[in-house]
Amino acid sequence: MPSAIDSTQARPARAAAPPRPAGRRRTTEQIEGRSGYALIAPTTILLALFYLYPLVQTVGYSFTNWNPATGQTGAFVGGANFAGLFQNAEFLKTAGNTGIYVVVVVPVTMAIGLFFAALLAQPFRGRGLYRALLFVPYIAPIVGSSLIFSFILSPLGGIVNGTLGALGFAPIGFLNSTPWALISVIVFSIWQGVGYQMIIFSAALSNIPQSYHEAATLDGAGPIRRFFSISLPLVVPTLGFLAITGIIGALQVFTQVYILTGGGPLRSTETILYFIYQQGFVYFHGGTASAAAVLLLALGIIVSVVQLRILGRRDTIELT
């Protein structure tokens, strides 16, 4: 504010500025500060108690032979739990399963989701209905839809085996033979996750200015060319975001495995989380369970950090 021109405004401000507003601001800040702490207290305290404290405990317990059943802390065993994990055939098996699962489910789900989003990008009759129906698997309770799949894939009365039988094929034990059990769990997870990816991609595609497409059309680009030359490059940040959340989600798969296959046959569908659950709640090997949890956490953090580095932090935080 140029004080030389508007001296009437400048004068009272300068006269009053040093002592009063400073004092008043401090009281406002004090009041606001106290209210601020009060308003964030519920979230912060609950989070500290039910997330951060167990997290610290997990890290701590991973160096002990803690037994959750006894409620005692357990003795310090150093890195033995971690060393043990890498010699534990069962853990290596579940880690391998989880790896296969992540490598297949994440890209395929994203590809199908993006494909649907692109198909539904332009307005046409029935678009809303298609989108609504394709999204339903994502919001349905996973227990319910896993049960539907266990019925559809069942050798008894299941419609998939029924159809195969009608075509002259022998029934397949989709849920109790290898490698079909893992394939079934993977197909289920893709089916379940596509709706979410579609919605996020739709939002990203709708942010692309229409003029880009119009210009390309004038230059003679067809819809497929426009998709690969305009839409795809412009949704790369979304692609990155969905890859990270997809990987982190896929690392924690449990429910569909528990219901569809129970981890079998021969541990062929057990995932890391399934291993942690069994170690912690069936065998009461709290230390081993915590060590595996720490590894899973470290993996998730590495993936997130890579994402932050590559894509900048905005996209990560906005939707997680």
Add this chain to the structure above:
Amino acid sequence: MTELSVPGTTRATAPAAPHAVARRKRPLGTRLRRLSPAALRHVILIVAVIVFFGPFVWMVLTSFKSSAEALSFPPTFLPKVWHFDNYSQIFTVAPFGTYYLNSTIVAVATTAGQIVTSLAAGFAFSRLRFRGSTIIFVVLLAALLVPFEVVFTPLISLLSQLGWLNSYQGLIVPNVPSILGVFLFKQFFESFPTEIEDASRVDGAGVWRRMWSVVTPMATPMIGAFAVLSFVYNWNNFFFQFLAVTKTEFFTVSVGLTQLQSTNAADSFNLLMAGSTLAILPVFLVYIVFQKQIISAMSGGLR
């Protein structure tokens, strides 16, 4: 749809036309081109809907069949006899009413808790200046990296020490803090101007008054969207409930269904499908009514 029939008629009625001969060199390309992109899109999407939504139709149809018909080969599409009594039977083979009540209590209470705490914290982080707010917010965001699934062993043992296993507070309280909620509300409050608040501050309104009477009414759409999302999430949240509850009287629908599956084995798919229908129904109804809010809340962060 009319375009679908065009290639056939062209070939049948005017095979000798010169352009038809030229087209015959690339029959697949021709056919695809004649099947206009719009029609092709409908064909693909209808197949997709059968794959993605069909299982739910199958679930509902099966839930009305007899046990024998559900397992019969070849499978029937519509039930021969509609067994509405499957739905009453499921309440007698298991205390499904209790499960339902528990799920409702847990989902509604958790949602309410998430809204209140997230709105308050989101308001504080976006509108109030206080020492350490940035650091606390960053710590909260960092906690996003810690999925519940990683810390559940000590968490469940903590709940056990508190005596909260098999209790409503055990099912509800740990799920109340919502970082996503805090973040969404903070974003939302930052998106509108401070003038109205400043005016009410000059009029002498305190922090509570400004939050409750000025900002909250403006946040109604955000509250609605978050409430719907939160309800669906909490109704569906199986893994935590599965670990926090061992007594039938505290089972939620999801936990109860897994119990039903393991005890009744393979011969009662009709009942299992009736149970699944009941489990999915509330979420489905909420989705039909609030579809716009759900989708905008989920994709809103990217806009």
